Amino acid sequence: MNILLLGYGKMGKAIEQIALERGHQIAGRIDISNRADLDQLTDDAVDVVIEFSSPEAAVDNIRYSLKRGWPVVSGTTGWLSHRDEIEELCRTQNGAFFYASNYSIGVNLFFQLNKVLASFMRKYPSYRVSMTEIHHTEKKDAPSGTAITLAEGIMEHLSQKTRWINQTTAADNEVAIESLREGTVPGTHTVRYDSDVDRIEITHVAHSRQGFALGAVIAAEWLPGRTGVFGMNDLLTNE
Numbered sequence: 001m002n003i004l005l006l007g008y009g010k011m012g013k014a015i016e017q018i019a020l021e022r023g024h025q026i027a028g029r030i031d032i033s034n035r036a037d038l039d040q041l042t043d044d045a046v047d048v049v050i051e052f053s054s055p056e057a058a059v060d061n062i063r064y065s066l067k068r069g070w071p072v073v074s075g076t077t078g079w080l081s082h083r084d085e086i087e088e089l090c091r092t093q094n095g096a097f098f099y100a101s102n103y104s105i106g107v108n109l110f111f112q113l114n115k116v117l118a119s120f121m122r123k124y125p126s127y128r129v130s131m132t133e134i135h136h137t138e139k140k141d142a143p144s145g146t147a148i149t150l151a152e153g154i155m156e157h158l159s160q161k162t163r164w165i166n167q168t169t170a171a172d173n174e175v176a177i178e179s180l181r182e183g184t185v186p187g188t189h190t191v192r193y194d195s196d197v198d199r200i201e202i203t204h205v206a207h208s209r210q211g212f213a214l215g216a217v218i219a220a221e222w223l224p225g226r227t228g229v230f231g232m233n234d235l236l237t238n239e
């Protein structure tokens, strides 16, 4: 497949390495410095776009790709207030759009574990839920997209929780998410339930960006030929 890398930073480079190892070609490497080069690409030069850029750039990048008729796999976080608009554009263009806040298989298992744990905790209101996410100091958004997905999983099962808040203290209806930025940490997420007498805690630690990058390439192999809006559950439950 000819893969266009839209965003060529830490993730774009990790994705390139895995895409080449899996026998794909790179149709272009676009970052903020050469974005105008996109207009030089012919429609048929690109089988699929993998978009990992920045919260400010993602919406324009995805819009541009859908209008060109290119299937898009996006992993950029911090732009989801525009999600409805993008999904509508995908439908009107009869296009294909794939989004995940986290492409790693391990995190997607962790998402399931988080929901199971939240469903157990529903009967035990003496436990207070809270979360911590730790990332490298270059990360632009907080809380992480993964932390937001985890908070949504908790809110599905704990009906008294109606929103998340990006601070360590929270009202009874809020899930507190603490965001820490340290060194080069690829991504660590903890969900904890504290009572006066003990704590139950689950943690996912990414050792590198390899898991995210492999998941994004697998999604890019899966998407072409499909139309609609997809996520990791579609990929993981549909051969």
Ligand SMILES: NC(=O)C1=CN([C@@H]2O[C@H](COP(=O)(O)OP(=O)(O)OC[C@H]3O[C@@H](n4cnc5c(N)ncnc54)[C@H](O)[C@@H]3O)[C@@H](O)[C@H]2O)C=CC1
Binding pocket: 006, 007, 008, 009, 010, 011, 012, 030, 031, 032, 033, 035, 052, 053, 054, 055, 057, 061, 074, 075, 076, 077, 078, 100, 101, 102, 103, 104, 138, 212
């Ligand atoms: N969904 C997932 O599994 C994962 C998502 N991410 C997210 O992916 C995004 C990128 O992460 P990194 O690669 O670590 O960031 P980075 O800062 O290393 O790279 C971002 C790249 O985007 C480029 N860029 C900025 N504006 C652009 C524009 N208008 N057009 C094209 N390119 C543009 C920059 O030049 C840079 O090359 C972040 O939002 C991050 O949260 C990161 C890891 C995993």
Ligand SMILES: O=C(O)C1=N[C@H](C(=O)O)C[C@H](O)C1
Binding pocket: 077, 101, 102, 135, 139, 140, 143, 144, 145, 146, 147, 186, 187, 188
């Ligand atoms: O910016 C990152 O690095 C990461 N971003 C994603 C997020 O916001 O959840 C995924 C991963 O945690 C790494």
